[in-house]
Amino acid sequence: MEKHLGARIAAEIAATGPMPFTRFMELALTDPADGYYTGPTVRAGKTGDFITAPELHPLLGSAIARTASETWQRIGMPASFTWIEFGAGAGALLCAAVEQWHRDDAPILSALNVMIVEANPYRREELQARLRALPGGGPQVLPLQPVQAGIVIANEFLDALPFHILVGRPTSKNGFMERCVSVAPNSADLCWVECEPEHSTVDRLREQLAGNPLVEGQLAEVSLAATAWVAALPSLLTSGLVLVLDYGRVSSELRDPATRMAGTALAYQGHRASTNLLAEPGERDITAHVDLTALRGTAAAAGLTHIAATTQAAYLASTGLDDEVARLRTGPEATLESALALRGALAHLMDPRRMGGFAVEAFALGSTEQLARLTDEGNPLPGTAAPIRRLV
Ligand SMILES: C[S@@+](CC[C@H](N)C(=O)[O-])C[C@H]1O[C@@H](n2cnc3c(N)ncnc32)[C@H](O)[C@@H]1O
Known part of the structure; x- marks a missing residue:
């Protein structure tokens, strides 16, 4: 044995x-064979070890759907646009985004492909099954390969890479x-x-x-793995956006002996x-805060343009959260259960001491013209309006 x-x-x-x-x-x-993340046991959720924003409620997926749609438009509505998600789990974030696009009848759907990096074969299977259950069978999942246009997403992924x-x-x-x-x-x-x-x-x-x-x-x-990850992104994606959502701090805070x-x-x-x-x-998850200074410095050296450093609460608030809350509270599909679930989720997602305080870092890639459109201060990309926090 x-x-x-x-x-x-x-x-x-x-x-x-x-x-x-x-x-x-x-x-x-x-x-x-025995890794915490590779077996059939479901780790996220109330009965698991931790809860993540996408597992809690579809609000974050709806928000990212809006950011991704606008990114696609600003880079010239390419015929193919790929959602590349690292540590995608069972696909809660992706499915929430696709459902949002269906509700909006969003044209991005006709261009959408999906690529997933997920260590757990059981979660990968579940993700595929959830996508197949979506209207039209969901977007096509392709093997990971370099793409011209898309959005890279890493929600609570970098904190789990070996440090x-x-x-x-x-x-x-x-x-x-x-x-x-x-x-x-x-x-x-x-x-x-x-x-x-x-x-x-x-x-x-x-x-x-x-x-x-x-x-x-x-x-x-x-985490040299986290910086190696960001350094490799330009060889995966030519034009589009990178969104990192995680608990993180700048290095001066992480290395402050008074608190750390x-x-x-x-x-x-x-x-x-x-x-x-x-x-x-x-048997246990192991994590550490992401070093945002190292992430930004490596991204800059690799040629990515840093376009936002905000919090999850501010990101959600500037990506149409009010519309989504109104739909869930008073729209035709609203139920008492969905209103209660929404209230509970908002308490977690918007509270700065909980997930509301998570870091959201956005980086852009593309031609000079595309970058100008993605970083337009007069008309910021949804979610990037909050000011970039000063690096100290
Ligand atoms: C904390 S969970 C977050 C899942 C999902 N992003 C969410 O927010 O619900 C981390 C995910 O990353 C996956 N993961 C961890 N290390 C990985 C690695 N080295 N390569 C690929 N996936 C990994 C895990 O299996 C798990 O699904």
Whole structure:
């Protein structure tokens, strides 16, 4: 019988030595046999471990549908426009957007294709089934490949990509050491040990800490996977928009020892957060805040134009939320149940201490003319009207 994941991790450590947390996290979340995100168990939802905006209510999908329609028009209504969604789960966001386009009888539907990056084969199947149940059988799902025009969406995806955990050691060569995972002596328990960062990553780790050195013992997460993701986007999409929605902060806030001595990494199980990241690998979600400074800096270096840095509440408020709320409250399809669900969802989605405070970052790609239309300050793209928060 296959050994369970914890035993396999311990065996790998015994064979090759302590592993960077990135390797532990890759196994804990996406190991094909035992990873948290790869099995049939539904992780999002009231009975799961966490809830996301699209799983809570279709409002965010309706909002993104409006932003995407307008993007498509401003880049010249190309014959093909692709919704490329990373970590799409079972497709709640996409289906809500498609339903919104059907209600609006939106012309973008005739150009729409879909590409999905989703580690979980069960969720991918569910997504396909949900699309097939939509009017007209839903848009076509194509294999991931470079496209000319489209919108890239990552809702609560980057926070789940493997990150390094660094610990401030001002007297060491680099000013920090890396937290690695080992096996405790005389027990089978996993434990932390400090290692020199690997030669292949140390320069990039140092770069991301630049300007915000860690104090003695301070923990900080660095996701080279998240920055590699954004750097690769121009080879996937030529014209259109990139929308990143996640919990994130600028790096000066993330590395502030007064508030972030322990970093931001947490494990989630049954809607409860824990700082014990090593327990029950494969049974808990593991996340950390997205470093918005690193995301924006990498995006700029890759040639993306940063067009909005706002919050989910402000994004929703500036993408026709009022119309959608009115439809759900008083429109012909309104029911008591839908009105109550709406009220509960709004409390989560608009509250700045909850999902309303999530970061929404928008980046544009395209020709000079297309960029001018996507960044028109006199007529901002829906959702991008809120001012760009100053990078401090
Ligand atoms: C927190 S959930 C968010 C799901 C969805 N975007 C939503 O908002 O409801 C993260 C999703 O990303 C997927 N995921 C995590 N790591 C991944 C990876 N390395 N590659 C592809 N998908 C991944 C998970 O399976 C899961 O569906």
